[in-house]
Amino acid sequence: MKLNVKPYSIGYRTLKTALGVVIAISLAQFLELDYYVSAGILTILCIQPTKKKSIRAAFSRFIASIIGIAYAFVFFEGIAYHPIMIGILIVLFIPLLVTLRFQDGFVSSSVILLHIYNAKNLNLDLLSNELVLMMVGFGTALAVNMYMPSIEKKLETYRYEIENLYASIFREIVVYLREGESSWSGKELMDARMLLEKAKALAYQDVQNHLTRHENKYYHYFEMREQQLEIIERILPKIAALPVIVDQTDLVADFLEDLAEHVHSGNTAYRYISKLDIVKDNFAKLPLPGSHEKFLAMAELYQVIHEIESYLEIKQSYKGFHTKK
Incomplete structure:
Protein backbone atom coordinates (compact mmCIF):
# COMPACT_ATOMS: atom_id res chain seq x y z
CA MET A 1 0.00 0.00 0.00
CA LYS A 2 1.43 3.34 -1.12
CA LEU A 3 1.19 6.20 1.37
CA ASN A 4 0.62 9.74 0.16
CA VAL A 5 3.18 11.72 2.15
CA LYS A 6 3.21 15.48 1.87
CA PRO A 7 6.59 17.06 1.17
CA TYR A 8 8.38 18.39 4.22
CA SER A 9 8.17 22.18 4.36
CA ILE A 10 8.24 25.02 6.87
CA GLY A 11 5.57 27.65 6.25
CA TYR A 12 5.08 31.23 7.40
CA ARG A 13 2.57 30.20 10.06
CA THR A 14 5.03 27.67 11.54
CA LEU A 15 7.78 30.28 11.68
CA LYS A 16 5.45 32.86 13.23
CA THR A 17 4.30 30.35 15.84
CA ALA A 18 7.88 29.51 16.80
CA LEU A 19 8.84 33.20 16.97
CA GLY A 20 5.71 34.04 18.97
CA VAL A 21 6.40 31.32 21.54
CA VAL A 22 9.98 32.54 22.02
CA ILE A 23 8.87 36.16 22.46
CA ALA A 24 5.93 35.33 24.77
CA ILE A 25 7.91 33.05 27.11
CA SER A 26 10.89 35.42 27.18
CA LEU A 27 8.67 38.40 27.99
CA ALA A 28 6.71 36.52 30.65
CA GLN A 29 9.95 35.30 32.22
CA PHE A 30 11.39 38.83 32.12
CA LEU A 31 8.27 40.08 33.95
CA GLU A 32 8.85 37.29 36.51
CA LEU A 33 5.35 35.88 36.04
CA ASP A 34 4.36 32.62 37.62
CA TYR A 35 3.63 29.85 35.08
CA TYR A 36 5.49 31.95 32.48
CA VAL A 37 5.80 28.96 30.13
CA SER A 38 2.02 29.07 29.70
CA ALA A 39 2.41 32.35 27.81
CA GLY A 40 3.80 30.25 24.97
CA ILE A 41 0.75 27.97 25.06
CA LEU A 42 -1.62 30.94 24.90
CA THR A 43 0.34 32.32 21.94
CA ILE A 44 0.18 29.01 20.05
CA LEU A 45 -3.60 28.88 20.51
CA CYS A 46 -4.04 32.34 18.97
CA ILE A 47 -1.88 32.00 15.86
CA GLN A 48 -4.48 31.65 13.10
CA PRO A 49 -4.37 31.52 9.27
CA THR A 50 -5.70 35.09 8.91
CA LYS A 51 -5.58 38.39 10.83
CA LYS A 52 -9.34 38.51 11.44
CA LYS A 53 -9.37 34.95 12.75
CA SER A 54 -6.44 35.75 15.02
CA ILE A 55 -8.21 38.79 16.50
CA ARG A 56 -11.38 36.78 16.97
CA ALA A 57 -9.38 33.96 18.61
CA ALA A 58 -7.64 36.35 21.03
CA PHE A 59 -10.91 38.05 21.99
CA SER A 60 -12.76 34.77 22.42
CA ARG A 61 -10.00 33.27 24.54
CA PHE A 62 -9.67 36.37 26.70
CA ILE A 63 -13.41 36.50 27.45
CA ALA A 64 -13.53 32.75 28.07
CA SER A 65 -10.60 33.06 30.50
CA ILE A 66 -12.28 35.91 32.42
CA ILE A 67 -15.45 33.82 32.72
CA GLY A 68 -13.31 30.89 33.81
CA ILE A 69 -11.73 32.97 36.58
CA ALA A 70 -15.22 33.90 37.81
CA TYR A 71 -16.21 30.22 37.83
CA ALA A 72 -13.02 29.36 39.70
CA PHE A 73 -13.83 31.93 42.34
CA VAL A 74 -17.32 30.44 42.85
CA PHE A 75 -16.37 26.74 42.79
CA PHE A 76 -12.83 26.71 44.19
CA GLU A 77 -12.96 29.57 46.68
CA GLY A 78 -16.65 29.17 47.43
CA ILE A 79 -16.74 25.38 47.80
CA ALA A 80 -13.41 23.55 47.70
CA TYR A 81 -10.21 22.98 45.78
CA HIS A 82 -10.95 19.36 44.85
CA PRO A 83 -10.74 17.37 41.57
CA ILE A 84 -14.51 16.79 41.70
CA MET A 85 -15.01 20.57 41.61
CA ILE A 86 -12.95 20.74 38.41
CA GLY A 87 -15.28 18.19 36.79
CA ILE A 88 -18.44 20.01 37.94
CA LEU A 89 -17.00 23.35 36.85
CA ILE A 90 -16.23 22.02 33.33
CA VAL A 91 -19.70 20.46 33.01
CA LEU A 92 -21.29 23.85 33.70
CA PHE A 93 -18.60 25.98 32.05
CA ILE A 94 -18.58 24.49 28.53
CA PRO A 95 -22.35 24.93 27.87
CA LEU A 96 -22.06 28.62 28.81
CA LEU A 97 -19.16 29.13 26.41
CA VAL A 98 -21.12 27.38 23.65
CA THR A 99 -24.17 29.56 24.35
CA LEU A 100 -22.02 32.71 24.19
CA ARG A 101 -20.13 31.35 21.14
CA PHE A 102 -16.80 31.47 22.91
CA GLN A 103 -16.28 27.69 22.92
CA ASP A 104 -12.97 28.00 21.06
CA GLY A 105 -11.61 29.73 24.17
CA PHE A 106 -12.10 26.68 26.38
CA VAL A 107 -8.55 25.32 26.12
CA SER A 108 -6.86 28.63 26.97
CA SER A 109 -9.28 29.27 29.84
CA SER A 110 -8.54 25.77 31.13
CA VAL A 111 -4.87 26.73 31.38
CA ILE A 112 -5.83 29.66 33.64
CA LEU A 113 -8.25 27.51 35.66
CA LEU A 114 -5.56 24.92 36.36
CA HIS A 115 -3.15 27.64 37.48
CA ILE A 116 -5.71 28.77 40.05
CA TYR A 117 -6.39 25.19 41.14
CA ASN A 118 -2.67 24.55 41.51
CA ALA A 119 -2.16 27.74 43.58
CA LYS A 120 -5.10 26.87 45.88
CA ASN A 121 -5.60 30.56 46.55
CA LEU A 122 -7.24 33.06 44.20
CA ASN A 123 -5.82 36.27 45.61
CA LEU A 124 -5.12 39.63 43.96
CA ASP A 125 -1.50 38.70 43.15
CA LEU A 126 -2.53 35.54 41.29
CA LEU A 127 -5.34 37.36 39.52
CA SER A 128 -2.97 40.07 38.26
CA ASN A 129 -0.43 37.40 37.28
CA GLU A 130 -3.00 35.59 35.13
CA LEU A 131 -4.25 38.80 33.52
CA VAL A 132 -0.71 39.86 32.57
CA LEU A 133 0.01 36.31 31.37
CA MET A 134 -3.01 36.51 29.06
CA MET A 135 -1.98 39.94 27.81
CA VAL A 136 1.51 38.66 27.01
CA GLY A 137 0.33 35.44 25.34
CA PHE A 138 -2.57 36.85 23.33
CA GLY A 139 -0.80 40.14 22.61
CA THR A 140 2.28 38.39 21.24
CA ALA A 141 0.12 36.22 18.98
CA LEU A 142 -1.65 39.27 17.57
CA ALA A 143 1.63 41.11 17.05
CA VAL A 144 3.40 38.34 15.11
CA ASN A 145 0.24 37.52 13.15
CA MET A 146 -0.08 41.04 11.81
CA TYR A 147 2.44 40.11 9.11
CA MET A 148 0.86 38.14 6.31
CA PRO A 149 2.71 37.41 3.05
CA SER A 150 1.03 38.83 -0.06
CA ILE A 151 -0.96 36.26 -2.02
Whole structure:
Protein backbone atom coordinates (compact mmCIF):
# COMPACT_ATOMS: atom_id res chain seq x y z
CA MET A 1 0.00 0.00 0.00
CA LYS A 2 1.43 3.34 -1.12
CA LEU A 3 1.19 6.20 1.37
CA ASN A 4 0.62 9.74 0.16
CA VAL A 5 3.18 11.72 2.15
CA LYS A 6 3.21 15.48 1.87
CA PRO A 7 6.59 17.06 1.17
CA TYR A 8 8.38 18.39 4.22
CA SER A 9 8.17 22.18 4.36
CA ILE A 10 8.24 25.02 6.87
CA GLY A 11 5.57 27.65 6.25
CA TYR A 12 5.08 31.23 7.40
CA ARG A 13 2.57 30.20 10.06
CA THR A 14 5.03 27.67 11.54
CA LEU A 15 7.78 30.28 11.68
CA LYS A 16 5.45 32.86 13.23
CA THR A 17 4.30 30.35 15.84
CA ALA A 18 7.88 29.51 16.80
CA LEU A 19 8.84 33.20 16.97
CA GLY A 20 5.71 34.04 18.97
CA VAL A 21 6.40 31.32 21.54
CA VAL A 22 9.98 32.54 22.02
CA ILE A 23 8.87 36.16 22.46
CA ALA A 24 5.93 35.33 24.77
CA ILE A 25 7.91 33.05 27.11
CA SER A 26 10.89 35.42 27.18
CA LEU A 27 8.67 38.40 27.99
CA ALA A 28 6.71 36.52 30.65
CA GLN A 29 9.95 35.30 32.22
CA PHE A 30 11.39 38.83 32.12
CA LEU A 31 8.27 40.08 33.95
CA GLU A 32 8.85 37.29 36.51
CA LEU A 33 5.35 35.88 36.04
CA ASP A 34 4.36 32.62 37.62
CA TYR A 35 3.63 29.85 35.08
CA TYR A 36 5.49 31.95 32.48
CA VAL A 37 5.80 28.96 30.13
CA SER A 38 2.02 29.07 29.70
CA ALA A 39 2.41 32.35 27.81
CA GLY A 40 3.80 30.25 24.97
CA ILE A 41 0.75 27.97 25.06
CA LEU A 42 -1.62 30.94 24.90
CA THR A 43 0.34 32.32 21.94
CA ILE A 44 0.18 29.01 20.05
CA LEU A 45 -3.60 28.88 20.51
CA CYS A 46 -4.04 32.34 18.97
CA ILE A 47 -1.88 32.00 15.86
CA GLN A 48 -4.48 31.65 13.10
CA PRO A 49 -4.37 31.52 9.27
CA THR A 50 -5.70 35.09 8.91
CA LYS A 51 -5.58 38.39 10.83
CA LYS A 52 -9.34 38.51 11.44
CA LYS A 53 -9.37 34.95 12.75
CA SER A 54 -6.44 35.75 15.02
CA ILE A 55 -8.21 38.79 16.50
CA ARG A 56 -11.38 36.78 16.97
CA ALA A 57 -9.38 33.96 18.61
CA ALA A 58 -7.64 36.35 21.03
CA PHE A 59 -10.91 38.05 21.99
CA SER A 60 -12.76 34.77 22.42
CA ARG A 61 -10.00 33.27 24.54
CA PHE A 62 -9.67 36.37 26.70
CA ILE A 63 -13.41 36.50 27.45
CA ALA A 64 -13.53 32.75 28.07
CA SER A 65 -10.60 33.06 30.50
CA ILE A 66 -12.28 35.91 32.42
CA ILE A 67 -15.45 33.82 32.72
CA GLY A 68 -13.31 30.89 33.81
CA ILE A 69 -11.73 32.97 36.58
CA ALA A 70 -15.22 33.90 37.81
CA TYR A 71 -16.21 30.22 37.83
CA ALA A 72 -13.02 29.36 39.70
CA PHE A 73 -13.83 31.93 42.34
CA VAL A 74 -17.32 30.44 42.85
CA PHE A 75 -16.37 26.74 42.79
CA PHE A 76 -12.83 26.71 44.19
CA GLU A 77 -12.96 29.57 46.68
CA GLY A 78 -16.65 29.17 47.43
CA ILE A 79 -16.74 25.38 47.80
CA ALA A 80 -13.41 23.55 47.70
CA TYR A 81 -10.21 22.98 45.78
CA HIS A 82 -10.95 19.36 44.85
CA PRO A 83 -10.74 17.37 41.57
CA ILE A 84 -14.51 16.79 41.70
CA MET A 85 -15.01 20.57 41.61
CA ILE A 86 -12.95 20.74 38.41
CA GLY A 87 -15.28 18.19 36.79
CA ILE A 88 -18.44 20.01 37.94
CA LEU A 89 -17.00 23.35 36.85
CA ILE A 90 -16.23 22.02 33.33
CA VAL A 91 -19.70 20.46 33.01
CA LEU A 92 -21.29 23.85 33.70
CA PHE A 93 -18.60 25.98 32.05
CA ILE A 94 -18.58 24.49 28.53
CA PRO A 95 -22.35 24.93 27.87
CA LEU A 96 -22.06 28.62 28.81
CA LEU A 97 -19.16 29.13 26.41
CA VAL A 98 -21.12 27.38 23.65
CA THR A 99 -24.17 29.56 24.35
CA LEU A 100 -22.02 32.71 24.19
CA ARG A 101 -20.13 31.35 21.14
CA PHE A 102 -16.80 31.47 22.91
CA GLN A 103 -16.28 27.69 22.92
CA ASP A 104 -12.97 28.00 21.06
CA GLY A 105 -11.61 29.73 24.17
CA PHE A 106 -12.10 26.68 26.38
CA VAL A 107 -8.55 25.32 26.12
CA SER A 108 -6.86 28.63 26.97
CA SER A 109 -9.28 29.27 29.84
CA SER A 110 -8.54 25.77 31.13
CA VAL A 111 -4.87 26.73 31.38
CA ILE A 112 -5.83 29.66 33.64
CA LEU A 113 -8.25 27.51 35.66
CA LEU A 114 -5.56 24.92 36.36
CA HIS A 115 -3.15 27.64 37.48
CA ILE A 116 -5.71 28.77 40.05
CA TYR A 117 -6.39 25.19 41.14
CA ASN A 118 -2.67 24.55 41.51
CA ALA A 119 -2.16 27.74 43.58
CA LYS A 120 -5.10 26.87 45.88
CA ASN A 121 -5.60 30.56 46.55
CA LEU A 122 -7.24 33.06 44.20
CA ASN A 123 -5.82 36.27 45.61
CA LEU A 124 -5.12 39.63 43.96
CA ASP A 125 -1.50 38.70 43.15
CA LEU A 126 -2.53 35.54 41.29
CA LEU A 127 -5.34 37.36 39.52
CA SER A 128 -2.97 40.07 38.26
CA ASN A 129 -0.43 37.40 37.28
CA GLU A 130 -3.00 35.59 35.13
CA LEU A 131 -4.25 38.80 33.52
CA VAL A 132 -0.71 39.86 32.57
CA LEU A 133 0.01 36.31 31.37
CA MET A 134 -3.01 36.51 29.06
CA MET A 135 -1.98 39.94 27.81
CA VAL A 136 1.51 38.66 27.01
CA GLY A 137 0.33 35.44 25.34
CA PHE A 138 -2.57 36.85 23.33
CA GLY A 139 -0.80 40.14 22.61
CA THR A 140 2.28 38.39 21.24
CA ALA A 141 0.12 36.22 18.98
CA LEU A 142 -1.65 39.27 17.57
CA ALA A 143 1.63 41.11 17.05
CA VAL A 144 3.40 38.34 15.11
CA ASN A 145 0.24 37.52 13.15
CA MET A 146 -0.08 41.04 11.81
CA TYR A 147 2.44 40.11 9.11
CA MET A 148 0.86 38.14 6.31
CA PRO A 149 2.71 37.41 3.05
CA SER A 150 1.03 38.83 -0.06
CA ILE A 151 -0.96 36.26 -2.02
CA GLU A 152 -1.81 38.54 -4.96
CA LYS A 153 0.85 36.92 -7.13
CA LYS A 154 -0.73 33.52 -6.53
CA LEU A 155 -4.19 34.92 -7.31
CA GLU A 156 -2.84 36.37 -10.55
CA THR A 157 -1.42 32.95 -11.44
CA TYR A 158 -4.81 31.35 -10.83
CA ARG A 159 -6.45 34.00 -12.99
CA TYR A 160 -4.17 33.34 -15.95
CA GLU A 161 -4.52 29.57 -15.57
CA ILE A 162 -8.32 29.80 -15.57
CA GLU A 163 -8.34 32.08 -18.61
CA ASN A 164 -6.06 29.67 -20.47
CA LEU A 165 -8.33 26.75 -19.56
CA TYR A 166 -11.38 28.60 -20.87
CA ALA A 167 -9.55 29.43 -24.11
CA SER A 168 -8.60 25.74 -24.50
CA ILE A 169 -12.20 24.65 -23.93
CA PHE A 170 -13.46 27.03 -26.61
CA ARG A 171 -10.79 25.79 -29.04
CA GLU A 172 -11.90 22.20 -28.46
CA ILE A 173 -15.50 23.21 -29.15
CA VAL A 174 -14.36 24.86 -32.39
CA VAL A 175 -12.59 21.66 -33.45
CA TYR A 176 -15.74 19.64 -32.86
CA LEU A 177 -17.93 22.13 -34.72
CA ARG A 178 -15.69 22.08 -37.79
CA GLU A 179 -14.79 18.40 -37.91
CA GLY A 180 -17.82 16.80 -36.31
CA GLU A 181 -15.66 14.80 -33.95
CA SER A 182 -12.99 15.28 -31.29
CA SER A 183 -10.72 13.22 -29.06
CA TRP A 184 -10.99 15.78 -26.27
CA SER A 185 -11.25 14.17 -22.81
CA GLY A 186 -12.81 17.19 -21.10
CA LYS A 187 -9.89 17.43 -18.68
CA GLU A 188 -9.76 21.24 -18.92
CA LEU A 189 -13.34 21.44 -17.73
CA MET A 190 -12.60 19.49 -14.55
CA ASP A 191 -9.35 21.40 -14.03
CA ALA A 192 -11.20 24.71 -14.30
CA ARG A 193 -13.77 23.63 -11.71
CA MET A 194 -11.12 22.58 -9.19
CA LEU A 195 -8.97 25.63 -9.85
CA LEU A 196 -11.92 27.98 -9.30
CA GLU A 197 -12.63 26.40 -5.92
CA LYS A 198 -8.99 26.86 -4.84
CA ALA A 199 -8.86 30.40 -6.22
CA LYS A 200 -12.06 31.49 -4.43
CA ALA A 201 -10.83 30.04 -1.15
CA LEU A 202 -7.52 31.89 -1.48
CA ALA A 203 -9.27 35.16 -2.42
CA TYR A 204 -11.52 34.84 0.63
CA GLN A 205 -8.42 34.31 2.79
CA ASP A 206 -7.04 37.58 1.41
CA VAL A 207 -10.20 39.38 2.60
CA GLN A 208 -9.69 37.92 6.07
CA ASN A 209 -6.14 39.29 6.14
CA HIS A 210 -7.27 42.90 5.68
CA LEU A 211 -9.00 44.36 8.73
CA THR A 212 -10.79 47.16 6.86
CA ARG A 213 -11.48 45.34 3.60
CA HIS A 214 -14.75 43.43 3.18
CA GLU A 215 -14.36 42.25 -0.40
CA ASN A 216 -11.71 41.18 -2.86
CA LYS A 217 -11.59 41.99 -6.57
CA TYR A 218 -10.28 38.52 -7.35
CA TYR A 219 -13.09 36.84 -5.42
CA HIS A 220 -15.68 38.64 -7.56
CA TYR A 221 -13.69 37.75 -10.66
CA PHE A 222 -13.59 34.04 -9.82
CA GLU A 223 -17.30 34.08 -8.96
CA MET A 224 -17.98 35.56 -12.38
CA ARG A 225 -15.87 32.87 -14.05
CA GLU A 226 -17.70 30.21 -12.04
CA GLN A 227 -21.03 31.43 -13.41
CA GLN A 228 -19.58 31.37 -16.91
CA LEU A 229 -18.33 27.81 -16.39
CA GLU A 230 -21.88 26.69 -15.63
CA ILE A 231 -22.93 28.08 -19.02
CA ILE A 232 -20.02 26.33 -20.76
CA GLU A 233 -21.15 23.09 -19.12
CA ARG A 234 -24.63 23.67 -20.60
CA ILE A 235 -23.19 24.41 -24.04
CA LEU A 236 -21.13 21.24 -24.36
CA PRO A 237 -24.07 18.74 -24.43
CA LYS A 238 -25.80 20.87 -27.08
CA ILE A 239 -22.67 20.81 -29.24
CA ALA A 240 -22.28 17.06 -28.75
CA ALA A 241 -25.94 16.52 -29.68
CA LEU A 242 -25.61 18.10 -33.14
CA PRO A 243 -26.89 15.44 -35.58
CA VAL A 244 -25.12 16.92 -38.63
CA ILE A 245 -22.88 19.80 -39.65
CA VAL A 246 -24.82 22.68 -41.21
CA ASP A 247 -23.86 25.99 -42.81
CA GLN A 248 -24.58 27.86 -39.57
CA THR A 249 -21.94 25.80 -37.78
CA ASP A 250 -19.09 27.78 -39.33
CA LEU A 251 -20.58 31.05 -38.07
CA VAL A 252 -20.59 29.80 -34.47
CA ALA A 253 -17.14 28.19 -34.85
CA ASP A 254 -15.58 31.40 -36.19
CA PHE A 255 -17.07 33.41 -33.36
CA LEU A 256 -15.87 30.99 -30.67
CA GLU A 257 -12.42 30.86 -32.22
CA ASP A 258 -12.21 34.64 -31.98
CA LEU A 259 -13.52 34.53 -28.40
CA ALA A 260 -10.94 31.89 -27.43
CA GLU A 261 -8.13 34.24 -28.43
CA HIS A 262 -9.44 37.04 -26.22
CA VAL A 263 -10.24 35.46 -22.84
CA HIS A 264 -8.91 37.94 -20.29
CA SER A 265 -9.93 39.97 -17.22
CA GLY A 266 -10.66 43.20 -19.06
CA ASN A 267 -14.27 43.98 -19.80
CA THR A 268 -14.65 43.85 -23.59
CA ALA A 269 -17.78 41.74 -23.54
CA TYR A 270 -19.82 44.53 -25.13
CA ARG A 271 -17.72 44.18 -28.29
CA TYR A 272 -18.42 40.48 -28.53
CA ILE A 273 -22.11 40.99 -27.84
CA SER A 274 -22.13 43.29 -30.89
CA LYS A 275 -20.25 40.66 -32.91
CA LEU A 276 -22.73 38.03 -31.75
CA ASP A 277 -25.59 40.19 -33.01
CA ILE A 278 -23.93 40.11 -36.44
CA VAL A 279 -23.63 36.32 -36.17
CA LYS A 280 -27.35 36.09 -35.40
CA ASP A 281 -28.17 38.30 -38.40
CA ASN A 282 -26.03 36.17 -40.70
CA PHE A 283 -27.53 33.07 -39.11
CA ALA A 284 -31.02 34.26 -40.08
CA LYS A 285 -29.97 35.08 -43.66
CA LEU A 286 -28.78 31.56 -44.44
CA PRO A 287 -31.25 29.33 -46.31
CA LEU A 288 -33.58 27.13 -44.29
CA PRO A 289 -32.47 23.52 -43.77
CA GLY A 290 -33.67 20.93 -46.23
CA SER A 291 -33.96 18.01 -43.81
CA HIS A 292 -35.27 17.28 -40.34
CA GLU A 293 -31.75 16.52 -39.05
CA LYS A 294 -30.41 19.83 -40.33
CA PHE A 295 -33.35 21.64 -38.79
CA LEU A 296 -32.58 20.05 -35.40
CA ALA A 297 -28.92 20.99 -35.78
CA MET A 298 -29.83 24.59 -36.57
CA ALA A 299 -32.13 24.70 -33.53
CA GLU A 300 -29.34 23.37 -31.26
CA LEU A 301 -26.92 25.93 -32.65
CA TYR A 302 -29.38 28.73 -31.98
CA GLN A 303 -29.60 27.61 -28.36
CA VAL A 304 -25.80 27.60 -28.22
CA ILE A 305 -25.81 31.21 -29.44
CA HIS A 306 -28.31 32.09 -26.72
CA GLU A 307 -26.03 30.49 -24.07
CA ILE A 308 -22.99 32.33 -25.44
CA GLU A 309 -24.95 35.57 -25.15
CA SER A 310 -25.63 34.78 -21.48
CA TYR A 311 -21.92 34.00 -21.05
CA LEU A 312 -21.01 37.44 -22.41
CA GLU A 313 -23.69 39.24 -20.41
CA ILE A 314 -22.23 37.85 -17.19
CA LYS A 315 -18.83 39.24 -18.19
CA GLN A 316 -20.40 42.56 -19.20
CA SER A 317 -21.94 42.99 -15.76
CA TYR A 318 -18.48 42.51 -14.24
CA LYS A 319 -16.44 45.71 -13.96
CA GLY A 320 -13.11 44.06 -14.61
CA PHE A 321 -9.70 45.19 -13.42
CA HIS A 322 -6.32 45.95 -14.92
CA THR A 323 -3.33 43.90 -13.84
CA LYS A 324 0.22 43.52 -15.05
CA LYS A 325 1.36 40.32 -16.66
